[in-house]
Amino acid sequence: MSRHPNSTVGGQAVIEGVMMRAPAGWAVAVRTPEGSIVTMCEDLPRLSERKRLARWPMVRGVLVLWESLSLGMRALTWSAEKAVGEEEEPITKWQLALSIVIAFAAVAVLFVGAPLLAARWLAGDTTIGLNVVEGLIRIVIFVGYIWAIGRSSEIKRVFEYHGAEHKTIHAYEAGDPLTAGEIQKYSPAHPRCGTSFLLLVVLASIVVFSFVPHTLGVVWLVISRLLLIPVIAGVSYEILRASGLRADALFGRVVAAPGLWLQKLTTGEPDDDQVEVAVASLLAALDDESVGEVLARGEIAAGAVEAFEAGCIGDSTDG
Secondary structure, three states, X not given: OOOOOOOOOEEEEEOOEEEEXXXXXXXXXXXXXXXXXXXXXXXXXXXXXXXXXXHOOOHHHHHHHHHHHHHHHHHHHHHHHHXXXXXXXXXXXXXXXXXXXXXXXXXHHHHHHHHHHHHHHHHOOOHHHHHHHHHHHHHHHHHHHHHHHOOOHHHHHHHHHHHHHHHHHHHHHHOOOOOHHHHOOOOOOOOOOHHHHHHHHHHHHHHHHHHOOOOOOHHHHHHHHHHOHHHHHXXXXXXXXXXXXXXXXXXXXXXXXHHHHHHHHHOOOOOXXXXXXXXXXXXXXXXXXXXXXXXXXXXXXXXXXXXXXXXXXOOHHHO
8 A cells, every 4th residue: 555644653562562752742552551542642742843952954954852841751750640540659759850960970981981992092093083982882882872772671561562553654654554464474573763863863973972072171071071962963854864864875874774673673573462451552642533534444453443432631741
């Protein structure tokens, strides 16, 4: 069937579920311990429709990244509450804020400080050598970290939901009926995955950091790398966006290739129950017209239909 004209649906895996972001809204669907699917959804127009700055090259990448992180944290928090059951205490805003601070500190140490210090010890005094070695170390740490956490049974299930998210988006964009059988035919990898963006960030950092003199002290080098993160995010977003517009051209395939390879570590083959959750999330995120178009295709995964008919519930993390 022909490709669906709306190719801007994205998302992420969460705990026992999937978050989907469509042009007009976003939603999270989670499989509860009782076996049912619950969804949370909100209207949220495109960032470019809400903020003029989100139309500017370079700036839009930073704004998109910030909103993606914000929605991602809300989705993870909500999914954690629903996946463990109602008897557990909900995560407070203070706990969430502390988790974010710790996460950013860990990223600064593991992916900024450690590679820089190791590169200065290994690469000598040349700026090019320092940046290349630092970049290679950062890639090794990044890939190694993903491989290591993937050994956990809990993260393995998250990666399977990641595959369910991608397969569902493939089927939606291809215009196929959203049944488990049709969706399972697709690859769990997708060229617009956030994994591809993160890998581009690591690669772009090698080029951007080359403009910072290596003669600065270690403290200033670390600070410069933290301050340049928005620049790197902006560059990476523009490259990924351009490759998406030319997905069938050589440029698009070359840019997508490393991310697709890395997704062999970050995605898994989902079962049909996980696919149902991804479809439920997608239906909840779409506007009425798009849902009608999906319904017109034919049969839809039964569990997803039940969750969609039950409607969305509120996000307790905002209370």
